[in-house]
Amino acid sequence: MAEPDLPPTQQIPVTNRLALTLDFCLRLGEVLLSSGAGAADVTVTMLSVARALGASEAQFDITFTSLSASHQSSPDQPPLLATRQVVQRTIDYQDLTRVDHLVRDVAAGRVGLRDARAELGRITSTGHARPRWAVTAGWAVMAAGVGVQLGGDVIVAVLAALAAVLIDRLQLRISRRRLPTFYSQVAGGAVATLVAVGAAVVDGQVGLDIDVSLVVTANIIMLLAGIGFMGALQDALTGFYITAGARITEALLATAGIIAGVSGGLSLASALGVDLPTVEPGATNIQAAGLAVAGAALAAAAFAFASYSPARVLVPIAVVAGLAMAITQSIQTPGIGRAWAVAFAALFVGLVGYAVARRLRVPPLIVVVSSVVPLLPGIAIYRGLSLVSEGSRRDTSLGLVALIGAASVALALAAGVILGEYLAQPLGREMRRVETRLAGPRLVGPVTLLERRVGQASRKGRRQRADGQRR
Structure with missing residues (x-):
C-alpha cells in the first residue's frame, strides 16, 4: 500500500513499507x-496501527523485555520478522499522551507512515517542557502528602519532603550511571532511614516529639509508587501471564532493595554509635478522614506531576483520588474488610477515570494509575517481605500472612479498576471480533475511533450486499 499523498517516484516499495510499518509499530x-501500559493494550494498539497502515496480516508478541512482529501475506511466501528490545523503563506520561494522540491520528487516516515515523522520532528524542527540578519538587510534595495521609503532622511532612528531594537527586545520579533499579532502591531506603534517624537525634535534644517512623514510611510509599503493580495485575487478569510474572518479580525485587536500604541505614547508624530511637518502618497512625482525603489527593496529583502528566489533568486526578480515599474509609469503617473497601474505590476510579480521560484527551492509564497510588498496598508488601527476611518461623508465618493480605488488596484494586473500565468502556460487537484473543478494557489506545471505523466498514459492506441482492 503506497502513500496516497506522494508521487509515484517517491512511493515506498511494498516490502520496504511493510518493514517500516512493523518497525514503527514496535x-x-x-x-x-x-x-506502564498493559501487554494487552500494547498488543492491540500495535495491531490497530498495523491494520490502519495496510499490514492487515501483522502479528505481535510481548515478553516483557522484548517485542516481536511478523507479517506473512500468504502461506507460500516467507514471513517478515522484526524484534525490538525494551531497554528503558521510566514512567513518562508526556510521551505516552503524545504517542496516544499519534496513534489516534494514524488510525483515523489523518497521518501517513512517513509523517508518523517522523513524529514518533520527535516525541522520543525531544526533552520535556517541565524542568527536572520541578519533578524533584513533585516527588517532595508527594512524600509530604503521603505523610499527612498516614497521620503525620507538619514536621513529618517537611522531613518526608526533604528526604524525597535527597532520594530523587541520588537516584538520578545512579540512573545516569546505568546501574540496575535495585541499587537505586537500596540507596533510597538508606537515605530515608538516615534522615529519620538524624531527625530523631535532634528531636532528643529539642523535644519536638517527632514520629520518625512515619517519615520512613512516607518515603517507602514514594519509592514503591513508581513500580508497575497495576500493569502486572492487568497483564495477569488479561491472560499475559509471562509478562505479569516478570513484572511482579521486578516489583518484589525493587521492594527487597528498599528493605535492604532501610536495614542498612539502621545498621550504619548503630555502627557509628548513634543512639537509635524506636524506628518502625511501615508504621501508620489513625488519621482523621478529612486529612487522609486531603493527603491522598495531594499525593496523587504530585505523582502525576512528577511523572510528566499534562497540567490539565492534575486537579481532576486530585479530586478522583480524594473521593476514592473517602470511599475506602467510609466503607471500611462499618467493618467491611480492606480488600472490599479498596475494590469499591477502585471500581469508582475505573468508572470515572475513563470519562475524565476522554474529556481531557489523555490515556485513561494516566488518570487511573495516579488516582490509585494512595491505595496501593506498598506498606503491607514491605512488612511481609521484612518479616520473611527475619528468618524465624513465627516471623515467616506473619510475613506470609501480610503478603497474602497485600496480594488480596492489590488484586482487588486491579480487578475493581478493570471492571470499572468494562462498565465505562464497552466494546462493540465488531470490535470484539477483532480483539477476541485480547478482549479487555483499553487503558491505552483509540478504541472509539477504531470501533467507529470498523462499524462503518461493516455497515457499508452490508448495504452493498443488500443492494446486490435487490439487483
Missing part, C-alpha cells in the same frame, strides 16, 4: 510498555 509499543 517503536510505538516500546514507548507504551515502558510507560
Whole structure:
C-alpha cells in the first residue's frame, strides 16, 4: 500500500513499507510498555496501527523485555520478522499522551507512515517542557502528602519532603550511571532511614516529639509508587501471564532493595554509635478522614506531576483520588474488610477515570494509575517481605500472612479498576471480533475511533450486499 499523498517516484516499495510499518509499530509499543501500559493494550494498539497502515496480516508478541512482529501475506511466501528490545523503563506520561494522540491520528487516516515515523522520532528524542527540578519538587510534595495521609503532622511532612528531594537527586545520579533499579532502591531506603534517624537525634535534644517512623514510611510509599503493580495485575487478569510474572518479580525485587536500604541505614547508624530511637518502618497512625482525603489527593496529583502528566489533568486526578480515599474509609469503617473497601474505590476510579480521560484527551492509564497510588498496598508488601527476611518461623508465618493480605488488596484494586473500565468502556460487537484473543478494557489506545471505523466498514459492506441482492 503506497502513500496516497506522494508521487509515484517517491512511493515506498511494498516490502520496504511493510518493514517500516512493523518497525514503527514496535517503536510505538516500546514507548507504551515502558510507560506502564498493559501487554494487552500494547498488543492491540500495535495491531490497530498495523491494520490502519495496510499490514492487515501483522502479528505481535510481548515478553516483557522484548517485542516481536511478523507479517506473512500468504502461506507460500516467507514471513517478515522484526524484534525490538525494551531497554528503558521510566514512567513518562508526556510521551505516552503524545504517542496516544499519534496513534489516534494514524488510525483515523489523518497521518501517513512517513509523517508518523517522523513524529514518533520527535516525541522520543525531544526533552520535556517541565524542568527536572520541578519533578524533584513533585516527588517532595508527594512524600509530604503521603505523610499527612498516614497521620503525620507538619514536621513529618517537611522531613518526608526533604528526604524525597535527597532520594530523587541520588537516584538520578545512579540512573545516569546505568546501574540496575535495585541499587537505586537500596540507596533510597538508606537515605530515608538516615534522615529519620538524624531527625530523631535532634528531636532528643529539642523535644519536638517527632514520629520518625512515619517519615520512613512516607518515603517507602514514594519509592514503591513508581513500580508497575497495576500493569502486572492487568497483564495477569488479561491472560499475559509471562509478562505479569516478570513484572511482579521486578516489583518484589525493587521492594527487597528498599528493605535492604532501610536495614542498612539502621545498621550504619548503630555502627557509628548513634543512639537509635524506636524506628518502625511501615508504621501508620489513625488519621482523621478529612486529612487522609486531603493527603491522598495531594499525593496523587504530585505523582502525576512528577511523572510528566499534562497540567490539565492534575486537579481532576486530585479530586478522583480524594473521593476514592473517602470511599475506602467510609466503607471500611462499618467493618467491611480492606480488600472490599479498596475494590469499591477502585471500581469508582475505573468508572470515572475513563470519562475524565476522554474529556481531557489523555490515556485513561494516566488518570487511573495516579488516582490509585494512595491505595496501593506498598506498606503491607514491605512488612511481609521484612518479616520473611527475619528468618524465624513465627516471623515467616506473619510475613506470609501480610503478603497474602497485600496480594488480596492489590488484586482487588486491579480487578475493581478493570471492571470499572468494562462498565465505562464497552466494546462493540465488531470490535470484539477483532480483539477476541485480547478482549479487555483499553487503558491505552483509540478504541472509539477504531470501533467507529470498523462499524462503518461493516455497515457499508452490508448495504452493498443488500443492494446486490435487490439487483
